[in-house]
Amino acid sequence: MKSSIAVLYRLTVFSLLILYASVVYPQNTNDAVRLGLPGLGSNARALGMGDSYIGLSDDASAAYFNPAGFGLLKKMEISGGLQYTNFGNNTTFLNQGTDYSNSSTSLDRLSFAFPFPTTRGSLVFGLSYHTTKDFTSTVKFNGFNSANNSLIQALLAPPNPSDIPFQLYLASAENQTLIHGDLNQSGSILNSGAIKNWTFSGAIEAYKNLFIGLNFDLITGSYDSNNQYYEDDTRDIYGRVDPTDSLHTDFQTFNLNRVLNWDISGWDAKFGVLYQFTNLARFGFTVQFPRSYDIKEKFTVNGYSQFSNDQVTLKSSDFSDEVEYNVWTPFELGAGFSVNLRGFIFAAQGTLMDYSQTKFEDVSGLGAVTVEDINQNIKDQLTAVFNYNLGVEYTIPMIGLRLRGGYMVQPSPYKGDPSDYDHKYITGGIGFLADEAIGLDFAIAHGWWKDFGDNYSFDQLGNYIAGASRTYQDISVNKFILTATYRF
């Protein structure tokens, strides 16, 4: 009962935000979540162990997990790999199911680590180019909405009615329309892009078996979202829909296409400590300083209305804009350990982050009031979460084969979401060593969670309608990483 109330609360606030955001500004809490959610890293060994690597981190992927781990490297290392991600979304929309997927393949990481010769202790520097976040996702839906609402009507809702219906001869200059629902609604959202870091790392053994390290990241990346939405008069209910216009008759289709392009840059730093307790265990601790993302955003709106005797196209420039803003993600505090026992390595870690501390800053185009509204919404909707990861690895010494398994949970950052909305992953992997110098590792991760999205949540008068046009999504993600490591 409690979780139901919480979900209802979230739906209400979220829907209000979606309407506000989709009509006036595209920036919203979703953007904060998108940038704040942790990625899956870029190391097959780590992913095979459920990314439980803060307390292990003894390769160049320490640039992502725990920079202190660089101090454990005793050989020079060149490593890199490829990743493949498949994002599947089984969407239920108005009791109609649709399966859709989106995938990407990319260079996952290229790293170099150099340990200085020492007569005691350790000093290691590293350079790494690696993917930290993958934005690949998708939604597709199709269903007949027999209720008396539609996006055309929602766009006319006060207090800030849009001119889009008027431009497309779907409403009069006084925002009156003859549309009253009963339309087939369909569409798709395709998201792609990634965040990649250039990471400069250094680690030193400050005391026997106590390593401390620091990363400095230069962030680059992009995010592209293409949202296609249609409302079709499949049952041939409508003739003219603008009560003041008699030229456009037999309304057939309304299309709205929203394209969001981000050019991402930024920087961040990460501090790590790792203590190795003889050959039995390692303990790690990390502080991820707030990431500064500079977003150069281009938001483009296209659309048209189709009548039997004409097609009217939206004047895109009236509804498109280019803005620039900064997003600061919150601190992340991580701690983990690994235990070494007769060929088995057991690892566990937890990470605490408070999404409600995410902040937008205006650079140009948003305005102070909008930024304050967004930041207030973030505080109202998001909460602190505790991510946790578990992993195990067993080495078969005679053949140099390693078998791995893991599990991780990234709780939903939205207040009151039930556990179904937590991102859960089960992982597995194998590793092989050749000539004491070349390591090959492969990992697979399967993730699953629920989510939902609203096309709109208001009627023409501005009254909130829960689930007016909602997609219920069962998401599954499969990710493969292949990593090759050469030590010399």
Place this chain on the structure above:
Amino acid sequence: MKKLLLQIFFITLFIFGLNGCYTIIWSPDSEFPNQDNSEAVTVYYGDIYYGDYYYFYDIPWWYDYNPPVATGSDTKNRENNPDIGTLRDTGGRSDPLRVPDVQPPSRDQNSSGNNNDNSSSSSNNTSSNSSSDRGSSSSSSGSSGSSGSSTERNSNGERSSGGRK
């Protein structure tokens, strides 16, 4: 943002500016570290349970690395070997500073006459070298070679036999 940058700066300073840090980095003026002269690293992947991963993770690369020997830095032998030093003089300008090298080491103290003879002989030798420097004839070179030969005798203490002349 300034506050954050300051935090990161001080942490960096703390990490890499620690006095009395445990780690000792090899420097070119010290012996290259190897298994014998450096402190043993803590092994995490013992070969009993991890096989070759022990070498992959726990053996520093510098244990197997033989640094190249620097040339031109060892001048001790050359300075201490008068034979080589004298041979090197042949065919070139004489070095006044090397003149004392060719003087007899001991007999001078026993006889003033011998001392004179030796001085004379030494002077002759020097003269021969000067002649050789001018490149006048191959025989001058021969004199120089002879001079070298007598220098070798000097060093053997046989120069005294010349005093019988």
